[in-house]
Amino acid sequence: MNAAVPPILSVLGTMAGQYIASQGQAAQTKQPVPANVTTQQFTGTATPAICDICKVRPKYFDGKRTHSYCGKTCATAAQNKHVPNSKPKRNKTSKATRGLCDHCHKQPKYNDGTTTHSYCGKTCAQKAKTAGTPAAQPIQLANPAKNGCLLCGKAVKSKGHFCSQACTSKAEKSAPGLIEVPQGHDTFKSVAAQFKTSWRHQTPCPTVRKVHKVIASPASIAKYDAYRAAVEGRGNFVAAGRSAGNENRRWHGTTRECNLGDNGNCTLCSSQTCSLCCILRTSYNLNLFGKKTGWGRFGQGIYTSSTSSKSNDYSTNINSSLRLKAMLLNKVVVGKGYKMTQDNTSLTAPPTGYDSVLAEVVNGGSLNYDELVCYTNDAIRPSYLVMYDA
Structure with missing residues (x-):
């Protein structure tokens, strides 16, 4: 009885070795995890995809694709160093500031019903022109022949030169x-x-x-x-x-x-x-x-x-x-x-x-x-x- 034990253990050991080898081979041929998702290590822990430049922060993911760098700073640094495939992250204008006057950045740009001008009104257009801002042209009031407001150009419904109390108050100031x-x-x-x-x-x-x-x-x-x-x-x-x-x-x-x-x-x-x-x-x-x-x-x-x-x-x-x-x-x-x-x-x-x-x-x-x-x-x-x- 005792003489038969060693051969059985030998067979079990051989089978275990083959199983471990097959698992190792499967791990080596496993598909890589996309860069925008944490990469899976054999240890079972998760680490983020790291920026190609700073090697510290995770790569920037815009909801559709993962960029090579963590942000604009590293992307610009990569571009200056002529790193291949270096594309700076696009700096989008926020909805809060898009459409504001190019000079004061406070009031919305003036729209005459056809064109949106670069400035909120004549004052900022003139200041921009004086400061030498490129393409700074004084705006023209909308429908001037129809007695538009002297400040914003909108139609004046009652007798006077301004379309609203807001424009009247602004003029009085x-x-x-x-x-x-x-x-x-x-x-x-x-x-x-x-x-x-x-x-x-x-x-x-x-x-x-x-x-x-x-x-x-x-x-x-x-x-x-x-x-x-x-x-x-x-x-x-x-x-x-x-x-x-x-x-x-x-x-x-x-x-x-x-x-x-x-x-x-x-x-x-x-x-x-x-x-x-x-x-x-x-x-x-x-x-x-x-x-x-x-x-x-x-x-x-x-x-x-x-x-x-x-x-x-x-x-x-x-x-x-x-x-x-x-x-x-x-x-x-x-x-x-x-x-x-x-x-x-x-x-x-x-x-x-x-x-x-x-x-x-x-x-x-x-x-x-x-x-x-x-x-x-x-x-x-x-x-x-x-x-x-x-």
């Missing part, structure tokens, strides 16, 4: 200031047409080159609106088919020391003697009456005219080399105007029961062209700055 009106805009056409049709001197009418909307402070506009409402309450002009307070647009020429309005310059100068910028900053001031001429045909008042060529006589550039002249188109509360044809330099207010003086041209009168004179600061506000050929 720049007060006192100017916003350039595109040449195709209804406002530009209206102002330029009034300038041309009211040019009555026997000289060629200059071409209007620029029109800027004047942005006054809400407090300044509130005072004007209150005065207009008071005049309307006395005169009931709306019931007669006129505008509230019998408001009209009238021209005023003055002195310009700076280059405001030229080459896109919308920044008021700080000179206390630049009449143009002083008017735009705080509106008209009766305390400055007679500063230029020393007198007035109809006393101490603020003078405007419906004749653009009349106001042109008072439009002066201190710098004679400037090729454009400046003129203001104002909104004026005429109310009940007192008609006069002869001078009265002693006036400090209109006659009792009237709100202004209407100086008319008649045969034998002292005027060649009409004038409108108001005697309170709140009866007038500048609306547009018009730049025209000198």
Whole structure:
């Protein structure tokens, strides 16, 4: 019995050796695990596929394929070292920043309904152009001929220059200031047409080159609106088919020391003697009456005219080399105007029961062209700055 044991053990040992050998061969011919999955070692533990460059971090897997490197840094390093098959990981723009202005990176890019521009608006487009950013072009407002918003170009549903309270508030924050009106805009056409049709001197009418909307402070506009409402309450002009307070647009020429309005310059100068910028900053001031001429045909008042060529006589550039002249188109509360044809330099207010003086041209009168004179600061506000050929 004991003699038969050794042969049996020998057979079992031979069979065990053959089994182990077959398992080893199977392990050697096993298919490799894809790189994006942990590789399986014979020890039974899992280790990640390691970056070909740093040999520390796992290779980057984008959901479809495994790249050769852990990220952009190592991919770039591999490219600089000319490592074969080195492709940097694409740096995708996040959805949060895609479509934002190329300059401020805060506001969405402006879309005019056809094209998405590089910038959120005219301000950033101009800043980018000044900074020398490639392909920085000022944006054009959408549908300018249809009286679009002067800030964003969207359609304006109600009377005014801005499409929403948001754009109105944004404009007011720049007060006192100017916003350039595109040449195709209804406002530009209206102002330029009034300038041309009211040019009555026997000289060629200059071409209007620029029109800027004047942005006054809400407090300044509130005072004007209150005065207009008071005049309307006395005169009931709306019931007669006129505008509230019998408001009209009238021209005023003055002195310009700076280059405001030229080459896109919308920044008021700080000179206390630049009449143009002083008017735009705080509106008209009766305390400055007679500063230029020393007198007035109809006393101490603020003078405007419906004749653009009349106001042109008072439009002066201190710098004679400037090729454009400046003129203001104002909104004026005429109310009940007192008609006069002869001078009265002693006036400090209109006659009792009237709100202004209407100086008319008649045969034998002292005027060649009409004038409108108001005697309170709140009866007038500048609306547009018009730049025209000198």
